[in-house]
Amino acid sequence: MMTFETETEQRTQLLITQLRAQLERAEQTAQADQHAREQAEQELLALRSAVSRMRDVVLITEADLIDEPGPRITYANPALEKQTGYTPEEVLGRSPRLLQGSKTDRVTLDLIRAALRSQAPVRAEMLNYTKEGAPYWIDVDIAPVFDAQGRCVSFVGVQHNITERRRMEEALRRERDFNASIVQASPTFFVVTDARGRVVLMNPAALTALGYTPDEVIGLPVFGVTFMTGRNRGDIIRVYRTIAEQKQSVSYEMHLRTKSGQEILVGWRAIPVLKEDGNVDFVFFTGADISAKRQAEEEKRKAETLLRQTNTVLERRVRERTRELSQLLQASRVVTSTLELQPLLEHVLDQLKEVLDYQVCLIMAARDEDDEQSASDAQRVYSFDIISYRNQLSGVKTPPVWHYDLDRDQHILPVIEHQAVSILAETQTDTPMAQSYHACYQANMGKTPDHIKSWMAVPMVVRNQLFGIMALQSDQPGFYNEQKANLALTFANQTVVAIENARLFAAEQERRAEADRRRQVAEGLSDILDALNSDRSLEETLSVILEQARQLLKASVSSVYQLQLQQTPPVLKLQVLRGDDSYFTNQPVFPFGDGPMSQSIQSKLPVFRNDLAAMMKETPTPEEATHKKWLHDHFSAILAVPILIRDQPYGAFAFGFAGQDAISQEDLT
Known part of the structure; x- marks a missing residue:
């Protein structure tokens, strides 16, 4: 404990010494002549006057009754009232123990009592109480006073109020302990x-x-x-x-x-x-x-986040709940307003990230029972196409299809069999559920999910049927709980409605596109029939057919080449050209060999090639090599369709695609 030697304490010690000396001299001179007695009384009076002006409390007690009820007070200076609320008159004849209370240290009292019994000076710090019961700390210095015969006739005690000092010491101790805890932690x-x-x-x-x-x-x-x-x-x-x-x-x-x-x-x-x-x-x-x-930077962010959370816990919870409700409302608006599937799913993932947070989120759609999966029903294996995902873990790739074996994957059973949320709060444990999660991850990803600490799967249900699964993964153990599950379930329900709406919209768009294509085909066939039933020449009729086919196939250019077998070697000669004629004006004649048009005439079937680089390597003659190189330099794909008149080859339609590398089987038909 620290000791502060102040001027007040020094003066107090001096006064105690003087008081003891004067009291002893007064007792000695009391037995001397009257003149000496009067002089001693005057000195004592002067000393009492000085004591009365002291800020410290001075108490003089009798030397007897050390035990109960304690020595009686024979003098108290005015400072007593200011410090304790008791007037000197109130305490005369009473023991100083009236200033003690329930929290006054018993060990300190025993120490003082032992010193008084031994008629020895003693100094101690102790807790006293005012008249109103308020505690305060004092530094008390008690000294015995002896008469001429060496008998202890009284005790003089000076009480210095050290409450403020003790408060400062306690503050310093707390600050020291606080600083030490900061240093350690x-x-x-x-x-x-x-x-x-x-x-x-x-x-x-x-x-x-x-x-x-x-x-x-x-x-x-x-x-x-x-x-x-x-x-x-x-x-x-x-x-x-x-x-x-x-x-x-x-x-x-x-x-x-x-x-x-x-x-x-x-x-x-x-x-x-x-x-x-x-x-x-x-x-x-x-x-x-x-x-x-x-x-x-991450440590700084965590420290700042922790500080904000510590200072604004209630405010944060209110904001989170408000944000959740806002995101739910926004998600509901998306369901009723967004008809494009992928933008819709991206928006849902953004909202889900804001409210729930995750490192990986998968939205999976169950494959139809008529798919190849139906063959695995006996093994209780279910496959899900991943239609959207968000992966914030670098180096982790997600496969396009996820397979669940219900005999192995216990963690997904509640979702598939009961359409209920499944939560694995701690993935890095040895529980059966965690083991099944790791086995499933290993089977689908080829490795164990060391980076994932918490996982949750939410069913997506339409008309009481499991449409798919929304799977959330976090790198924080214990991150997912019932509250987050309820929120995720709401998102999943809204998401599956949105997906259904988007699929219906896409189906309607496809139906309309198909109807428009059929209308174009019908109009084209009508024009072709008109040409066939007219007095047009064969070349004019083929020109009409060629233009209609080019528009339907969206080809860059289309042409008719006639097979001329009378020439040696046979050649294919340009008869009709539609589209950008800059493609074909430099090649009006092609050798008849193994090119696409030659192959279609020989097989009497359409030939489609989008591997023109490979086609160049199939050339047996220099002329055909020149022809194929020209095709490779101008087009990305070629379609050749044979023209048969009374089952005899007349030539071939040729369609060049500058930017298209595939056409559907329906277009070929």
Whole structure:
């Protein structure tokens, strides 16, 4: 405990000494002549006057009745009333014990009582109570007074109020304990050395980062410890020299070597603690590992988040609930307004991220029972197409199809068999549910999900049938709970309605497109029939057919080539051209060989080629090589359709696609 020697305490000690001397002299002179007695009384009166003006409480008691009820008060100075509320008159004849209370320390009282019995001076700190019952602390100094025969005739006690001092000491103790707890618990490195550089303290954060125990570093010079690399010893010596000369803090960065041999970069701030003479007593270091900027930023973000959460827990919960309701309302609006499937799913994933948070989210649709999966029903294996997902874990790829074996995957049983939410709060455990989750992940991904700590699957139900599953994964253990499950279920219900609406819309769009295509085909056939029933020439009739086919197939250019077998070797000669004629004007004649048109005439079937680079390698003659190279340079795909008149080859239609590399079987038909 700290002791504060103030001027008041010094004066109090002087007055006690004088009072004791005067009382003893008064007792001695009381037996002397009358003149001496009067002089002693005058001196005593002067001393009493001085005592009456003291701020400290002075009590004089009789020397007997040490035990119960205690020595009686024979004098109290006016300071008593200001400090306790009792007037001197109220306490005369009573024991000082009236100022004690329930929390007055018994050990201290026993110490004082023992000193009084021994007629010895005693000094102690104790808790007293005012007349109103308010506690206050005093530093009491009690001294015995002896008469001429050496008998103890009274005790003089001076009580100095130290309540404020005790409050300050308690505040200092709390501050010291608080600072010590910060040093011990803080992720910041704290190191203290003496002026010569010997390690006095190193907190757990620094020890853990460096991989050492206190016994391995305490007392050693910081210049020589093993975590100081050779190139840094000169730097740290310069830091100490700067501190010693300038008496100011120094900031610097330094590489340290951990016990395992790894090097980390630490940013330090060295702060000198000075003695009264101005010389350095200790050096206080604070530091942080800054070798990974991203890690430092993440730690800062976590610290800031933790601070905000600590200070605004209630406000945060209100905001979260308000946001959840807002997102639910927004999701409901999306269901009724968005008809494009993929934008809809992206929007739902964005909203879900805002409210629930996740690292991975999969939206899966169950395959139809008529699919290939029906063959696996006996093994209780279900397959789901992943129609949308969000993956924030780098290096993790999701397969397009996810398979669940109900004999193995217990964690998904509630979803598939009962259309209920399934939660695995802790995936990194040995429970049967966690083991089934890992087995399923291994089967689908080819590895174990070490990065996933919490998982939840939510059924997506339409008309009491399982449409699909919304699976959420987090890297935080215990992240998913019943509250989040209810929220996710609401999202899932809205999402499945939106998907149904989008699919109906897409089906309607496809139906309309098909109707429009059929209308175009009908109109084209009508024009073709008109041409066939007219007096047009064969070339004109083929031209009509060619133009209608080009428009339906959306070809860049279309043409009719006639097979001329009378020439040697046979050739295909351009008869009719539609579309961009710049494609064909330089090639009016092609050799009859193994090109697409030749192949279609020979097989009497359409030939479609979108592998023109490979087609160039199939050339047996230089002429055909030139022809195929020309096709490769101008088009990405070629369609050749034979023209048969009375089952005899007349030639072929040729369609060139500059930007299209595939056409449907229906278009071919």
